[in-house]
Amino acid sequence: MSFTITSTAFAPGDPIPARHACEGEDLSPALAWRDPPERTRSFALIVDDPDAPDPAAPKRTWVHWVLYNIPASARALAEAATGDGLPEGTLTGVNDDGREGYSGPCPPTGRHRYFFKLYALDTVLRGLSRPTKARLESAMTGHILRSTQLMGTYEQVTHAEL
Numbered sequence: 753m754s755f756t757i758t759s760t761a762f763a764p765g766d767p768i769p770a771r772h773a774c775e776g777e778d779l780s781p782a783l784a785w786r787d788p789p790e791r792t793r794s795f796a797l798i799v800d801d802p803d804a805p806d807p808a809a810p811k812r813t814w815v816h817w818v819l820y821n822i823p824a825s826a827r828a829l830a831e832a833a834t835g836d837g838l839p840e841g842t843l844t845g846v847n848d849d850g851r852e853g854y855s856g857p858c859p860p861t862g863r864h865r866y867f868f869k870l871y872a873l874d875t876v877l878r879g880l881s882r883p884t885k886a887r888l889e890s891a892m893t894g895h896i897l898r899s900t901q902l903m904g905t906y907e908q909v910t911h912a913e914l
Contacts, residue, residue: 782828843880
């Protein structure tokens with residue numbers, strides 16, 4: 753058995769539906785995972801886009817969602833998972849929009865890749881308050897038992913295409 757993450761919204765490498773992007777309802781997609789390592793104490797999730805601002809000339813990785821201390825017993829996040837919709841104990845970090853919570857795909861140009869990275873950790877992280885991706889990654893150092901990822905793509909529909 754291998755630690756894997758999936759979504760009912762899109763298959764690996766396929767387009768992410770518009771309802772999960774800024775053009776749509778901007779709802780986080782449903783996610784599920786299975787077979788975490790036996791010693792898992794919590795999970796962390798980072799969603800980012802390494803193709804910003806333009807996949808032909810990427811300059812930075814844009815962070816769309818930061819979650820941590822997802823309980824070890826959790827095996828899914830429901831669609832539109834925010835606030836009370838997150839598993840009890842789950843904490844949020846800050847995305848590159850400067851806010852907590854999910855910020856869906858909204859690429860200015862071209863087809864971008866979005867990586868949903870799930871980490872199985874051997875600890876529950878303490879002392880973090882609204883961490884950025886970089887702070888969360890630093891806190892996870894030495895605690896990652898295993899990681900898995902799901903990649904989807906998104907390209908905005910132009911008005912000419914409507």
